[in-house]
Amino acid sequence: MKAGRTPGTPAVVIGAGIAGLATAALLAREGFVVTVLEARDELGGRAGSWSSDGFRFDTGPSWYLMPEVFDHFYRLLGTSSAEQLDLVRLDPNYRVFFEGYDEPVEIVADRSRNRQTFEQLEPGAGDAFDRYLSSAKDAYSMALRRFLYTTFASFRTLLSPAVLRRSARLLRLLRHPLDRFAAASFQDPRLRQILGYPAVFLGSSPSMTPSLYHLMSHLDLDDGVYYPDGGFSAVIGGIAELARAEGVHIVTGARATAIATSAGSHPRVTGVDFMDAEGTPQHMSAEVVVSTADLHHTETELLPEALRSYPASWWTTRVAGPGAVLVLLGVRGALPELAHHSLFFTTDWGDNFARIFTEPTSIPDPASIYVCRPSATDRAVAPPGHENLFVLVPVPADPGIGSGGVGGRGDPSVEAVADRAIAQISEWAGIPDLADRIVVRRTIGPADFERELHSWKGSALGPAHTLRQSAFLRGRNISSRVSGLFYAGGSTIPGIGLPMCLISAELVVKRLRNDTSASPLAEPL
Structure with missing residues (x-):
């Protein structure tokens, strides 16, 4: 632990997504007295959950990759992935539908068979596959x-x-x-x-x-690609319980309004101001603050201008990741045409990406979309005789596209994207009556990401991993202006995705220890 820190030092973590919960658990194991402040009533952040009429939807990440990162994180806390999760290895890993081709392509849980697939699609590609x-x-x-x-x-x-x-x-x-x-x-x-x-x-x-x-x-x-039984809300719930077992106090309905600092030429954190669930202003004292909220929100809304490491001008040269329209569908009857993960790629997807990232931006039509059918693996996510679909349509990072809603009552532009995506899945996958079989529908748009998660420009993921926004060129995980203030989550190093968020939690501990090594911390903490 950093010199001057003693067991019992109070720490506040802003945000109870996977990065916030993981950071809190590790800090508590280091000896800090940790409180997590979460603005919403539920935990998980982007890895949220929504239930309706017997369906349970993950509203965020759905690919379980990099299992060794999860294994290491759990071992830091004295447990293991095997103890915490029931993982299923998917086969096929995913199915891909291509515009203009009659048959989809499957990527399976066997490298040699994937090599054969490459060779079949392009004679001679098998050797290139091995090299790649x-x-x-x-x-x-x-x-x-x-x-x-x-x-x-x-x-x-x-x-x-x-x-x-x-x-x-x-x-x-x-x-x-x-x-x-x-x-x-x-x-x-x-x-x-x-x-x-x-x-x-x-x-x-x-x-x-x-x-x-x-x-x-x-x-x-x-x-390989895996699925945790119970979905990704089970991952979030499990990490929350590990944090509580370490002594972490999690407060929901607590919206951070400012990071409090001392006066003088060398300011340091003194705590976090927040509004509680009743709307009453509160203050939580702390010697260490870790914000796992969106870095843009943290810097431009929770800190005064003079104390910002990344002021508004810095963000004008940065590239936001894409926005998304999410479509949560409960469907009557079976959908064997779709794998657990299915991808739909347009022929001119260069145009798709240009519409998303190049000004003036516009919504791709048709779009290259992603569909998750967790009910292919986990029957608990849908009532008997029904299927659960999560559809992600990449769109520009633009809150002006609008908000979603339940039962088709979102903003017109968002619902139009959803309608087109449903029609595209129906046509490409050969499910002509898909729209007629929908019994539950909810949409989520870029404005929801901005409002609910304070996401910069309504991005679904965070700053894009371009060359200028990767590795040490990405936002650092420590404030250059305020002592005792750290950052974790997808908008800082090492980057986007649940495994990266777990690593970002560990990097906070390394900062506090003055550990400049490149290797993971020794297990357990």
Whole structure:
């Protein structure tokens, strides 16, 4: 623990998403007395949940990747993934429907069969598949060992022999975008799209994402895709219980209004001002504050201008990840046409991404969309004889697109996106009566992300993983103006996604310990 910190030091964590809950649990295990302030009545943040008429929907992340990151986090707290979760390995990993092609392509839980699929779609692509995945595995291993678990407080970790030996290759991977990297090895547009789509997980586009992130293909084509029984709300609930077991106090209905600081030339945090569930102003004293709220909101709304590390002017040169229209559907009858995960790719998806990221932006039509059918694996998420669908339509990060609603009562532009997505799924997957079988419908739009989660520009994910917004160029996890103020979550290092949020929680502990290493902390804490 950092010099001057003693057991019993009060700490406040803003936000009870996965990053906030994980940070609180680790800090409590370090000896801090931790309170979590959550503005909403439910836990989870982006990894939320909604129930209606016997259906239970995850409203956020739905891909369980990087299991070793979860394993390590649980072991830090003296437990394990096996004790905390009932994981199911999916097979197929996902099914892809391509515009203009009659048959979908399945990526399965077997590397050799995936190699065969590549070879069938493009003769000779099997050998290229092996080389591509070998490169992806090496890049992923390097990222875990050298980049993801460092705070970048020191750059000595980047001067290790392992990094220096790969320096020329790493520079090439950083300079060239993912789409061009895939195109150098594969000609079939379907294969290029399969290898390029992980950019969406990173809140970016294949043409904006450094090809270093081809490491993501190791995860879905080789390492495997999993589903936690009970959905991702079970992951959130389990981490919340671990935090409480460490002594963390979680307060819901507590909306942070300001990070309080001392006066003088070297300000430090003194606590957090918030409104309680009754609307009464309150103050919680603390010597350490960790905000896991959106970094833009934290910096521009919770701190005075003079104490902002990332003022409004800094954000004018940054790129937001895409917004999203989410469509939660309860459907009568079976839907075997859809896998647990299904992807729908348009032919001109370069135009899709351009509409999302290039001014003037517009909503793609048709769109490349994602559909999750958790009821394929977990029958508890839908009543007997029904299916549960989660549909994500990437759109520009623009709250002006509007809010969603229940039963088609969202803003017209949001409901129109949902209608088109339902029609597209119906046509491409061969489910002609899909719309007629919907018994529950809710939509969520970019304005909901902005209002409910204080998301910058209504982005569904956070700042995009472009070259200028990755690794040490991403927002740091410590304030440069206020001592004792730290950040965690998808808008800071190491980045977007549940595994990254778990790592970001660990990086706060490393900051407090003055640990500048690149390796994960010893297990358990």
